[in-house]
Amino acid sequence: MPTETAYAKLNLALHVRARRADGYHDLESLFAFCTDGDSLSAEPRDDGELTLTIEGDFADDLDPGDDNLVLRAARALQAASGTMLGADLVLDKSLPIASGIGGGSADAAATLRLLVRLWGLRPMDIDFPRVAASLGADVPACLGSQTMFGTGIGERLEPVDLDLAGMPVLLVNPLVPCPTGPVFRGWDGIDRGSLDPQEWRRGRNDLAAPAIALVPEIDEVLAVLKAQLPSLARMSGSGATCFALFGSEAERDAAADRIEADHPDWWTLATSLR
Known part of the structure; x- marks a missing residue:
């Protein structure tokens, strides 16, 4: 069964600069990612249906219903790619929820990465920044899960070479x-x-x-x-x-x-x- 890690996100620094009229905040943050996180696996379906099973230490704290970010990400990718395929998804939830390390956002990003492989999609045919941004402010950073400097609400990203790997x-x-x-x-x-x-x-x-x-x-x-x-x-x-x-x-x-x-x-x- 194909698997993907939803890498835990860290804000090594987070400066809030202004409160916006739309309810969001202008900020500047240095995103970094850990080698560990939640784990996501999936089996393909040919009927377009999507199911989600949640296991792991924090499974009881998370609703597997339609509003779960994993299923929202899968539906968004279906819409963006036009695929008629579906998937039975299993999330091993080992990170605590509402904890500031991008759990839900990382899960959504991992879903996109996993399903591109599972469904055999062509990444160049999909506007991943738009899809990721539609799912939440941290999802674009989590999609690449590399050290990035984020501005705006966190969606404007620039790579930063800081040689942090292995720290x-x-x-x-x-x-x-x-x-x-x-x-x-x-x-x-x-x-x-x-x-x-x-x-x-x-x-x-x-x-x-x-x-x-x-x-x-x-x-x-x-x-x-x-x-x-x-x-x-x-x-x-x-x-x-x-x-x-x-x-x-x-x-x-x-x-x-x-x-x-x-x-x-x-x-x-x-x-x-x-």
């Missing part, structure tokens, strides 16, 4: 949902300046303060991560997942062991950047 990273989430909408609405509206993607370590996440106001546990996660002496610890996206970058896998794994022992109710993922 050890530890993800930690207190397993408290942190919905994106309320976090953005909690932003104080102050433009604190632009993001230079080459100087991303000097950047910030402007959504950290409103996310912590909604989910105070994020502040504890950040404090615990910083106590592990990483090269950087920061919240990703709109939370609640936070990440820490380390100089070696041994340092990362030792930090993961300590946090798992002290906070067995938190979710952790020891991985690396792509």
